Amino acid sequence: MQRQELEKLGWTTRGLSYLENRLQSCQDEARKQACYRSVLVFASPLFQEMWQRELQGLTEGRAQALLKGVMHLCLMPRDLSGICEETAFLLKRFWPDCPPHSPFWQSFSRVVQVAFARDLLASKEGNQLLKRQVHQFRYLLSAYQALSCSGPVEFQGLAQLSYRVYPGSGWPVSQRSGPVSDF
Numbered sequence: 001m002q003r004q005e006l007e008k009l010g011w012t013t014r015g016l017s018y019l020e021n022r023l024q025s026c027q028d029e030a031r032k033q034a035c036y037r038s039v040l041v042f043a044s045p046l047f048q049e050m051w052q053r054e055l056q057g058l059t060e061g062r063a064q065a066l067l068k069g070v071m072h073l074c075l076m077p078r079d080l081s082g083i084c085e086e087t088a089f090l091l092k093r094f095w096p097d098c099p100p101h102s103p104f105w106q107s108f109s110r111v112v113q114v115a116f117a118r119d120l121l122a123s124k125e126g127n128q129l130l131k132r133q134v135h136q137f138r139y140l141l142s143a144y145q146a147l148s149c150s151g152p153v154e155f156q157g158l159a160q161l162s163y164r165v166y167p168g169s170g171w172p173v174s175q176r177s178g179p180v181s182d183f
Helices: 003-008 013-025 029-038 045-054 060-073 084-091 103-115 128-150 155-165 173-177
Strands: none
Touching: 003 013, 013 029, 013 045, 029 045, 045 060, 045 103, 060 103, 060 128, 084 128, 103 128
């Protein structure tokens, strides 16, 4: 990705300058590429470092731009289906090791609060797609944090979590996720 593509993900000069400095400090091209790729993974250490720089002087508009970028980066659909395979696919866009007690989650929550301070998620005003995605992203975060506490992804557990998150669908776990042997 070029700088302009990263700007479309909501990054500003603050975060991008930090990334450029980090890339310049990489000693070989392979390390530089790995470092660069890591910023494209939600909650990676480099993503978090850039995120912290973006929080200075955060406004409602900037917060919404950051959230739009996260939704794009994570390939967040308009509506989660609750299907285990979809959840597993989306969670692959997350860094595998960002525990629930990480300060990053507090900063992410702050961005959501600033983004919707005057225009609540439940209101009919503003960017309805972003509001819907952010609302549903909370379910994905719950799945991620539950799995980060339990170790490697265990698909039956993920299917059961999906069922608890989407109880109104009326689908039993076995119809939602398919047999565990399919994985």
